[in-house]
Amino acid sequence: MISLKAVGVDDEHPALELIKNYCEKASDIELISTFNDPEKAIEFINQNDVDLLILDINMPNINGLELLQKVQKNILCIFITAEPEHAAKAYELDVIDYLIKPISYTRFEKAIKKAKEYALFKQSKNEVEDYIMFKSDYIINKVSLDDILWIEGFGEYIKIVSQFKTYILLQRLSKFEEDYQYLGFVRIHKSYLVLKNHIESYNSRSVILKNGKELPIGRTYKDNLKLI
Incomplete structure (x- = not known):
């Protein structure tokens, strides 16, 4: 499992102590520094790994x-907040999770696990995985390929329909196809992608x-199914 170098930032000393204690208990994470001064944190983050x-x-x-937004690197982030409505303001940021105060260790450990999985997913994207990770509802979600039923596009958005939940993403279907075709997704219609191994017949x-479930085949996409 990948090991993460982490920095904690909170203006309250007890909160920083809690982060330290939780990081010591969690596996595969190294808390390299903590700050209660955001300016000093930005300087450190921009100069270190x-x-x-x-x-x-x-x-x-x-x-x-x-x-x-001031950090000059693409860094994963777990937000801590007492006010959940802040989640909407961070939609464009790569936020792994939101921890609502007071924070239990079980909830903290779950967020750290998701961060490690997402870092590993990004690092090994050229390898075949059995899941995808994406941003929806303001956080990063992990969904098994076995659970995905189909992907549906509408304008600037796509809908990932799984057995348990439907996710809406701000992404074009063509971009999703480009990113994840290697996992076995096939375009059957201008508005639909499915996994090859989820097709029973056509x-x-x-x-x-x-x-x-029955989905339409687009005339220009019939050749894609000949390889199945």
Whole structure:
């Protein structure tokens, strides 16, 4: 499993002590520094190798959202907040999770696990994985390929339909296809992608998935199915 170098930032000393204690208990994470001064944190982060920020949102002068935008690197982030509505403001940022105060160790450990999985996913993207990770509902989600039923595009958005939940992403279907075709996704229609191994059968008009769902075949995409 990948090991993460983390920095904790919170203007409250007890909160920093809690982060230290939790990081000591968690595996595969090294808390290399903590700060209660956001300006000093930004300077340190921009000059050092940091994988993950554990970052309070409500801080004086520079809040957590502003701090993350000032960092000159693409760093994973777990936000800590007492006000969940801040999640909407961070939609464009690569936020792994939101921890709502007071934070239990079990909840903290779950967020750290997700950060490690996402870092590993990004690092090994050229290898075949059995899941995908993406941003939806303001956080990074992990979904098994076995659970994905189909991907549907509409304009600037796509809908990932799984057995348990439907996710909406701000992404074009063509971009998703480009990124994840290597995992076995095949375009069957201008608006639909499916996984090859989830196809039960097909005819001239439609694809029947193993769960019984029937999806239309676009005329220009029929050749894609000949390779299945």
